[in-house]
Amino acid sequence: MDEEFRGRVVTNEELELFCMQLAEYEMHHHCSLYKYFFNDLVYIVETLDSTRILSELNYRNIVDMEYYVSLKKQCGDSVFSVMLIQDIFDLGKEAVIGLWGSLFAIQNDYPHPNLLGVLDEISRLGPLLLDQINLDENGVALPKDLKDIQDVHRQNLLGKTQQLVEHQAPGLSHPQQSFQISDRYLDLIVVSTKQFRTRNQHEVIDTGGVHEHYLQATHIKLERISPNKLFRWCHRSSCLPHSVLVGGVPGVGKTTLMQKFVFDWxxxxxxxxxxxxxFFKFRMLNDIKELSLVDLILKEYPYLTTKLETLFSDPANLLFIFDGLDESVQQMDFRSERLCTSPQIQESLSVLVVSLVKQSLLKGCYILITSRPTKLALIETKNFQRVSEIMGFFPKERKLYFDKFFLDEKKSEMAFNYVRENGILYTFCYIPSYCWILCTVLSTCFKPQEMYFELLPKTVTQLFVTFFANILTNHSRDTSQVPALLTSLGWMAEYGVMEHVLGFESCNLKTFGVNYSSQLLSNFMVESGQGPNVTVSFFHLTIQEFLAALVHYLDYSHEKLQESLDKARRFEDGRGEMFLRFLCGLSDSNTRAVLQKHLGNFSPKTSVDVINWLSNTFSMNVRPDRESDDKRKILNMFASLFESRNRALVAHCLGANKKFQFPEFHLAPLDCTVLAFILECCRDPELVDLDTCFIQTEGLERLYTILHNVVELRLTNNDLKDTDMKFIYRILTNPACKIQNLR
Known part of the structure; x- marks a missing residue:
């Protein structure tokens, strides 16, 4: 557990002082505090040991413990938590103070970061917190001339943020659509972090694992932050933050979150x-060399010309949002001592941004920056008082997304259940853009009159094959040019994967012979910038990675393929992992058959080379029977074999190995899905050691159908619940069960 979030011994004197502080507030003050903290309180009660909380409340004669224990059994955690918090508020001031006192008393035994943060915010800020809540609700009183220009500014931003544009779904009759953001937006989970680590695994896969782990470990490790409270008191840094950093993997919703943030303002x-x-987007500022802060603002908001000097006189009323740091061509050096001190001085964009963050420019202003985690791992983050990461959708939001996409309860249920049962697809559903791709593909499979079950994807490669096939079916007028277009686009994508390039300039398009006038490209790419400085990028990183793999099947070169395979495997940050998985997935003739009618026959030599590479790499580097081997590398190889769907290849790679040892290595549900496939392909596995792997319910659910084949099974220290015993029962009562030793 993080050091900041360890509990402490609470004395009676401290508890008494805390309650006395709250007793000084009038009831309307308590109303404000309760409204402000309501979601926090519900989350805390839902997450912590409700029996202990009820016991404290019962001790203070606030609630009938027996009644609420029964209520929880009837309604479940979420409904129970809301009802308890609301009921206590309805009881009046003394009951509310009693709730706060109960939470204060249990912080030593339950040092949940959200609980400690809320108590710290109340204790440290005191009456200032009430002033802050009032200010956030009602704003600052402005003179008429500033109020008038503020109205103009709000109207301008409203036009830029009120519509959420959804890509045109290939295979569906309806065109590209836009929706009111308030109707389509779904809450994203944001959690606190100290810093962004340098990753040794692909960031989408890595965060998928962390995301599933967060679902399991949320009650002890991570602080959940509502997006509307990014500038609230920060328990980590013990201050009200002025500079906030929000990270998130590609497609997880950083830009949409910022759009909703501005829209709500x-x-x-x-x-x-x-x-x-x-509100600025870094990718739209890439043509800027040097300019002043005044120029930067007026470039986007020219109607503020006569008012900037007045606005700058009170920086505490200003918020700067910069979205997409990873898309900036300029390097942001937050260690640099070169700073700007005046809004009129011309500097590079990087100096202006760093100066705002470090408060040498417009001291007292607020700044919010978003970026991909891989970019943030390379910069100094200590100048940011809050560092957080978007984790994407939780299960409830995933289901809501499917409901909103299909607008048909039966189809939505069918599609979501299919994805839920295919763990490899479900794991990636924390990313909104993946949800869109999944829904797009499944909507073409679950049509009213006919069900195309043969097109239903079981792997990520199959998902993207079907996605591309839908695009080519519905958006290619001159099909003869499609293979050449995708080949040129594929080589540019491959160059981007190998060189870590996400944005492509006109010179890149020219170098790779990409015909950007083709209407087909609009399905894969988006423009940014203006005039001669326009750059293009793939609308999702995984689209780029898929095309980078596909091009080796369209335009075979043994030398290029071997070079790319070896290079991708050597990337220490894991950025080549999805590329490798797609290469292996496309080696399956059944998987790529869907695309062949659009693109012609693929090179069989590519499949042979990829399979040989996979086999040789496995035999030289992977020994799952040895505890000392790098388990993450082993699981990455297993994942590539999973994508290949080649059971004979798996059996060949495993050879005589019949032992799978992963003790004290965290296995995400995604890993469990992959491991289940590998075990299916292994004849008579002798040992599966999952001791202290933190697999919990979801991991066991993905593994149990194959574990009866194992002679020795180790499942100790996995925090399994009583309800998980049904899986153990099914394993042991399977007529083909071979288990001789279970622990």
Whole structure:
């Protein structure tokens, strides 16, 4: 557990002082505090040991413990938590103070970061917190001339943020659509972190594993932050943050979150303490060499010309949002001592941004920056008082996304259940853009009159094969040019994967012979920038990675393929992992058959080379029977074999190995899905050691159908619940069960 979130011994004197502080507030103050902290309180009660909380409340004669224990059994954790918090508020001031006192008393035994953060915010800020809540709700009183220009500014930002545009779904009759963001937006999970580590695994896969782990370990490790409270008191840094960093993998919703953030400010529903919010996207600023902060603002908001000097006189009322640091061509050096001190001085964009963060420019202003984690791992983050990461959708939001996409309860249920039962697909559903791709593909498989079950994907490769096939079926007028177009686009994508390039300039398009006038490209790429400085990028990183793998089947070169295979495997940050999985997935003739009718026959030599490479790499580097081997590398190789669907290849790679040892290595549900496939391909496995692997319910659910084949099974220290015993029962009562030793 993080050091900051360890509990402490609470004395009676401290508890008494805390309750006395709360007793000084009038009931309307308690109403404000309760409204402000309501979601936090519900989350805390839902996450912690409710029996202990009820016991404390019962001790203070606030609630009938027996009644609420029964209520929880009837309604479940979520409904129970809301009802308990609301009921206590309805009982009045003394009951509310009693709840706060109960939570204060248990912090030593349950040092949940959200609990400690809330108590710290109340204790440290005192009456200032009430002022802050009022300011966030009602804003700063402005003179008429500033209020008028603020209205113009709000109207401008409203036009830029109120519509959420959804890509045109290939295979569906309806065109590209836009929706009111308030109707389509779903809450994203944001958690606190100390820093962004350098990763040794592909960031989407890595975060998928962390995300599933967070579902299991949320009650002890990570602080959950509502996006509308990014500038609230930070328990880690013990201050009200002025500079906030939000990370998130590609497609997880960083830009959409910022759009919703600005939209809510415009409508008066969020952070009215900021009189003006300035919203910038780094990718739209890549043509800028040097300019002043005044120029930067007026370039985007020219109507503020006569008011900037007045606005700058009170920086605490200003918020700057910069979205997509990873898309900036400029290097942001937050260690640099070269700083700007005046809004009129011309500097590079990087110096302006760093100066705002370090508060040498417009001291007292607020700044919010988003980026991919891989970029943030390379920069100094100590100048940010809050560092957080978007984890994407939780299960409830995943289901809601499917419901909103299909607008048909039966189809939505069918599609979601299919994905839920295919663990490899479900794991990636934490990313909104993956949900869109999945829903797009499944909507073409679950048509009213006919069900195309043969097209239903079981692997990520099959998902993208079907996605591309839908695009080529519905958006290619001159099919003769498609193979050449995708070949040129594929080589550019491959160059980007190998060289870590996400944005492509006109010179890149020219070098690889990409015909950007083709209408087909709009299904894969988006533009940014203006005039001669326009750059293009794939609308999702995984689209780029898939095309990078596909091109080796369209335009075979033994030398290029071997070079790319070896290079991708050597990347220490794991960025070649999805590329390798797609290469292996496309080696399956059944998987790629869906695309061949559009692109012609693929090179069989590519499949042979990929299979040989996979076999040789496995035999030289993988020994799952040895505890000392790098388990992450082993699981990555297993994942590539899973994508290949080649059971004979798996059996060949495993050879005489019949032992699988992963003790004290965290296995995400994604890993369990892959491991289940590998075990299916192994004849008579002797040992599966999952001791202290933290597999929990979901991991066991993905593994149990194959574990009866094992002679010795180790499942100790996996935090299995009583309800998980049904899986153990099914394993042991399977007529073909071979288990002789279970522990």
């Amino acid at each position: 415009v409508r008066g529903e969020l952070y009215q303490r900021f009189s003006f919010v300035f």
